[in-house]
Amino acid sequence: MKKLVAGGLALMLAGSALAAASVQDVAERYRKLVLAVGQHDPNYVDAYYGPPALQQQAVKEKRSLAAIRKDAEAAIADLAGQQGKDADEALRVDFLRKQLKAIAARIDMLDGKKFTFDEETALLYDAVTPHYDRAHYEALLKKIDQLVPGDGPLPQRVQAFRARFVIPQDKLKVVMDAAIAACRARTAKEMALPEKESFVLEFVKNKPWSGYNWYKGDAHSLIQINTEFPIYIERAVDLGCHEGYPGHHVYNALLERHLVKEKNWVEFSVYPLYSPMSLIAEGSANYGIEMAFPDEERVAFERDVLYPLAGLDPKLAGQYAELQKLLGKLSYADNDNAQHYLEGRFTREQAIEWLVNVALYPPEKAGQRVQFYEGLRGYVINYNLGKDLVKAWVEKQVTSKDPAEARAQRWAAFKQLLSSPRLASSLQ
Numbered sequence: 001m002k003k004l005v006a007g008g009l010a011l012m013l014a015g016s017a018l019a020a021a022s023v024q025d026v027a028e029r030y031r032k033l034v035l036a037v038g039q040h041d042p043n044y045v046d047a048y049y050g051p052p053a054l055q056q057q058a059v060k061e062k063r064s065l066a067a068i069r070k071d072a073e074a075a076i077a078d079l080a081g082q083q084g085k086d087a088d089e090a091l092r093v094d095f096l097r098k099q100l101k102a103i104a105a106r107i108d109m110l111d112g113k114k115f116t117f118d119e120e121t122a123l124l125y126d127a128v129t130p131h132y133d134r135a136h137y138e139a140l141l142k143k144i145d146q147l148v149p150g151d152g153p154l155p156q157r158v159q160a161f162r163a164r165f166v167i168p169q170d171k172l173k174v175v176m177d178a179a180i181a182a183c184r185a186r187t188a189k190e191m192a193l194p195e196k197e198s199f200v201l202e203f204v205k206n207k208p209w210s211g212y213n214w215y216k217g218d219a220h221s222l223i224q225i226n227t228e229f230p231i232y233i234e235r236a237v238d239l240g241c242h243e244g245y246p247g248h249h250v251y252n253a254l255l256e257r258h259l260v261k262e263k264n265w266v267e268f269s270v271y272p273l274y275s276p277m278s279l280i281a282e283g284s285a286n287y288g289i290e291m292a293f294p295d296e297e298r299v300a301f302e303r304d305v306l307y308p309l310a311g312l313d314p315k316l317a318g319q320y321a322e323l324q325k326l327l328g329k330l331s332y333a334d335n336d337n338a339q340h341y342l343e344g345r346f347t348r349e350q351a352i353e354w355l356v357n358v359a360l361y362p363p364e365k366a367g368q369r370v371q372f373y374e375g376l377r378g379y380v381i382n383y384n385l386g387k388d389l390v391k392a393w394v395e396k397q398v399t400s401k402d403p404a405e406a407r408a409q410r411w412a413a414f415k416q417l418l419s420s421p422r423l424a425s426s427l428q
């Protein structure tokens with residue numbers, strides 16, 4: 001009897017030691033699984049700065065999708081019943097579970113399995129976007145119609161107006177440099193940035209996106225801007241904040257500092273593109289634009305600094321900013337268009353028609369956008385739904401009525417989100 005009791009105790013101790021060790025163990029396995037999937041899909045691993053030997057091992061082994069999927073399922077099973085010893089650890093367990101589920105779903109897709117748009121985004125990004133019909137957007141278009149001068153159909157008038165705000169090619173570098181410098185200065189004023197953080201800016205062509213941040217580790221990013229199509233003046237602040245400060249560059253650098261370096265949470269040294277992390281990444285990068293440049297401050301900066309640098313007429317800055325705000329309300333039209341196209345209800349021509357006439361998207365970029373749907377599919381929801389979820393969560397943490405104090409609370413909450421494993425369904 002005594003022996004049995006002792007044995008039971010030993011078993012219990014072993015059990016708790018096993019539980020404590022196994023989240024870290026699952027995290028190690030998760031990191032290898034992401035690298036393994038990357039061998040089947042060149043776009044899958046968006047960033048990796050862990051030990052190079054693990055990457056070499058993934059290349060050498062080139063494990064089958066079936067074997068990777070089986071291991072992902074086993075890792076999910078190992079997390080069953082794990083709670084984490086505090087709130088942060090609970091988020092970590094939840095993070096690993098959802099990221100692993102996304103690995104399994106992405107493997108199913110690589111294997112040819114077809115999900116509906118909403119099924120796909122729930123599995124890959126931990127969120128489902130609301131959907132609206134054309135009439136919903138047409139009601140918004142009526143409001144925009146009143147703001148844009150001239151005669152003729154609205155899309156053409158918007159386009160004619162917009163054409164006055166293209167940054168000339170030879171001014172692109174000076175405008176982008178000024179925008180990024182301002183995004184960085186404004187972010188650094190509100191939160192301590194990791195020491196020795198840095199980035200390199202490059203101009204590229206022939207990409208399905210307009211900008212990209214490639215995070216290299218050690219607080220360093222390569223930021224690429226696609227110059228194949230005209231770049232409108234508002235994109236300078238958009239891209240500077242989104243790709244740089246306080247967007248992707250800062251998000252990755254804070255995850256590296258707080259989770260990888262301070263806690264040895266190795267799972268954050270790899271970033272699988274088609275995973276719930278992307279909703280937080282894109283959502284915070286988009287919300288970061290208005291964090292760094294609240295409304296009037298943005299208009300003033302663009303009018304007084306960027307317009308002159310680009311050789312544009314500063315007197316038009318206010319009206320153009322108004323238009324941008326209204327166009328922003330159409331952003332969910334992109335999700336509905338992607339859904340209709342990917343589920344086969346829209347042809348390519350219909351998707352382009354919707355982009356131009358419903359989303360008021362620049363016509364010259366509509367083909368590029370459809371290409372984006374084909375490559376990244378449900379990823380489109382991460383930009384607008386992601387932004388709205390991040391914004392709502394941050395605003396919920398603000399308790400002060402005093403504007404300066406509220407601003408400080410907003411930044412503190414934003415920084416907390418960028419340094420934590422919180423995913424979409426934990427934002428609600």
Ligand SMILES: [Zn+2]
Pocket residue numbers: 242248281282285
């Ligand atoms: Zn992005």
